[in-house]
Amino acid sequence: MERPIGVIDSGVGGLTVLHELKRQLPKEKFIYLGDTLRCPYGSKQEEEVIQYTWEMVTHLMTFDIKMLVIACNTATALVLEQLKEHLPIPVVGVIEPGARAAIKQTQTNHVGIIGTENTIRSQAYELALKRIKPNLTTTGVACPKFVPLIESGKFIESDAIKVVEESLEFINEHPDLDTLILGCTHYPIIQSLIEKVVGNNVTVLSSAVETGFEVSTLLTFYNMYNSQDMVHSEPVILTTGSLNVFQHLKEEIFQLKSASLKQITLT
Amino acid sequence: MERPIGVIDSGVGGLTVLHELKRQLPKEKFIYLGDTLRCPYGSKQEEEVIQYTWEMVTHLMTFDIKMLVIACNTATALVLEQLKEHLPIPVVGVIEPGARAAIKQTQTNHVGIIGTENTIRSQAYELALKRIKPNLTTTGVACPKFVPLIESGKFIESDAIKVVEESLEFINEHPDLDTLILGCTHYPIIQSLIEKVVGNNVTVLSSAVETGFEVSTLLTFYNMYNSQDMVHSEPVILTTGSLNVFQHLKEEIFQLKSASLKQITLT
Numbered sequence: 071m072e073r074p075i076g077v078i079d080s081g082v083g084g085l086t087v088l089h090e091l092k093r094q095l096p097k098e099k100f101i102y103l104g105d106t107l108r109c110p111y112g113s114k115q116e117e118e119v120i121q122y123t124w125e126m127v128t129h130l131m132t133f134d135i136k137m138l139v140i141a142c143n144t145a146t147a148l149v150l151e152q153l154k155e156h157l158p159i160p161v162v163g164v165i166e167p168g169a170r171a172a173i174k175q176t177q178t179n180h181v182g183i184i185g186t187e188n189t190i191r192s193q194a195y196e197l198a199l200k201r202i203k204p205n206l207t208t209t210g211v212a213c214p215k216f217v218p219l220i221e222s223g224k225f226i227e228s229d230a231i232k233v234v235e236e237s238l239e240f241i242n243e244h245p246d247l248d249t250l251i252l253g254c255t256h257y258p259i260i261q262s263l264i265e266k267v268v269g270n271n272v273t274v275l276s277s278a279v280e281t282g283f284e285v286s287t288l289l290t291f292y293n294m295y296n297s298q299d300m301v302h303s304e305p306v307i308l309t310t311g312s313l314n315v316f317q318h319l320k321e322e323i324f325q326l327k328s329a330s331l332k333q334i335t336l337t
Numbered sequence: 338m339e340r341p342i343g344v345i346d347s348g349v350g351g352l353t354v355l356h357e358l359k360r361q362l363p364k365e366k367f368i369y370l371g372d373t374l375r376c377p378y379g380s381k382q383e384e385e386v387i388q389y390t391w392e393m394v395t396h397l398m399t400f401d402i403k404m405l406v407i408a409c410n411t412a413t414a415l416v417l418e419q420l421k422e423h424l425p426i427p428v429v430g431v432i433e434p435g436a437r438a439a440i441k442q443t444q445t446n447h448v449g450i451i452g453t454e455n456t457i458r459s460q461a462y463e464l465a466l467k468r469i470k471p472n473l474t475t476t477g478v479a480c481p482k483f484v485p486l487i488e489s490g491k492f493i494e495s496d497a498i499k500v501v502e503e504s505l506e507f508i509n510e511h512p513d514l515d516t517l518i519l520g521c522t523h524y525p526i527i528q529s530l531i532e533k534v535v536g537n538n539v540t541v542l543s544s545a546v547e548t549g550f551e552v553s554t555l556l557t558f559y560n561m562y563n564s565q566d567m568v569h570s571e572p573v574i575l576t577t578g579s580l581n582v583f584q585h586l587k588e589e590i591f592q593l594k595s596a597s598l599k600q601i602t603l604t
Binding site for chain 2: 094095096097160166167170171173174201202203204205279282283284286287288290291295
């Protein structure tokens with residue numbers, strides 16, 4: 071089935087998910103829409119997030135997508151169930167794959183979650199984890215400095231490690247915590263820094279990576295694989311905001327040099 | 338949905354899958370059937386494997402199972418598609434989850450597979466891997482000494498490491514191979530030995546672990562979770578053969594002390 075898979079995010083963070091989807095499913099076509107103009111969703115009212123998400127989805131549905139990936143934690147927490155109920159295609163969020171991977175990974179049954187303040191406050195990961203495995207211990211901590219650090223591009227400088235160390239100090243208080251979920255699609259961009267700080271005893275899991283795995287599973291079960299035996303062209307990337315940040319990130323961070331980039335308006 | 342999940346295998350190897358399912362999905366009920374009397378399937382005619390598998394499935398369907406897991410590589414390779422087509426419930430095999438996990442893991446795009454002679458000869462993993470990601474390099478090697486080593490219980494003795502070292506010598510010839518799939522459900526029992534031999538540069542993936550992840554994903558997408566908020570009783574284990582091996586393995590290896598064990602006859 072040659073129809074594309076749609077990927078939506080409030081901005082650029084979801085590019086980590088797109089990158090993983092492309093890596094794990096090279097035969098598939100992808101179309102990405104980042105609502106950078108109205109980003110971040112984390113501080114918006116619930117009704118606004120629902121409305122904006124539906125506007126993105128409605129736009130992508132015109133491209134005849136066969137599956138929708140919500141590469142945004144806030145939108146997943148608020149709109150996933152509604153979208154699953156109303157869309158005629160399978161819908162995948164980023165929270166459940168991360169939670170499932172943590173359950174698979176942890177041997178001590180103590181899982182940490184880091185994310186934006188809104189995601190941590192929503193306890194979406196805790197709920198997803200405990201719905202499957204009630205006897206887990208979870209520790210969720212907001213890292214509000216990470217997204218600005220990543221968006222500013224300063225994460226390659228030497229003092230970035232200090233920001234990460236300070237934000238992750240809580241890990242030392244939980245010696246039995248053996249698994250840490252990156253509960254924000256921006257964070258995989260600084261995963262190696264985070265891994266350096268938490269050390270070898272804690273496995274760091276990227277929701278982006280695990281979402282790729284889940285989409286792959288569902289393509290099989292819904293018989294939706296692209297059966298053509300060729301590696302596909304680069305994804306189409308749409309944004310409601312400035313092209314500059316996307317241009318930089320897609321080339322420097324994600325090696326998506328030939329991805330086509332286009333500004334659109336949602337109404 | 339409180340109905341049990343059925344797990345079938347030609348013998349005891351599938352207990353590694355059952356163990357992972359139980360660990361990753363503690364709220365679910367499981368019923369396992371091992372056809373130990375006619376094990377191993379690997380050396381049987383194709384028609385026999387198909388017939389025996391259907392007999393197991395027919396027996397488990399009387400327990401009103403909500404999902405079927407084929408915890409046997411031979412039966413997955415030969416009967417999965419047929420079962421998916423004809424059964425009114427979702428069916429999961431062990432090959433695709435292992436293949437998907439390897440695609441997720443590998444950075445060098447060179448994946449190794451070890452399994453029984455039949456599994457390696459069938460190239461089932463290679464086909465599953467390349468169907469998703471055509472540009473992978475794969476190296477499949479049979480390790481015929483592993484199953485007898487495991488079934489004899491001698492894998493805890495000091496010369497077991499020699500058997501594993503000899504069988505895995507091929508790894509040294511492929512310095513870019515960074516991911517190794519255990520393509521036999523027995524092998525996770527000696528996973529720590531295998532990891533010791535292949536070293537830190539090769540990630541060892543158990544199909545058993547990944548199958549647990551995939552079943553968890555599908556339970557969500559088919560809305561089949563057991564929503565009761567309690568951890569469930571031990572699984573029911575049925576076998577067509579001697580109870581002795583099961584008795585030993587379930588207690589010593591899998592800590593399933595209170596699992597009920599019963600001999601049955603398939604016709």
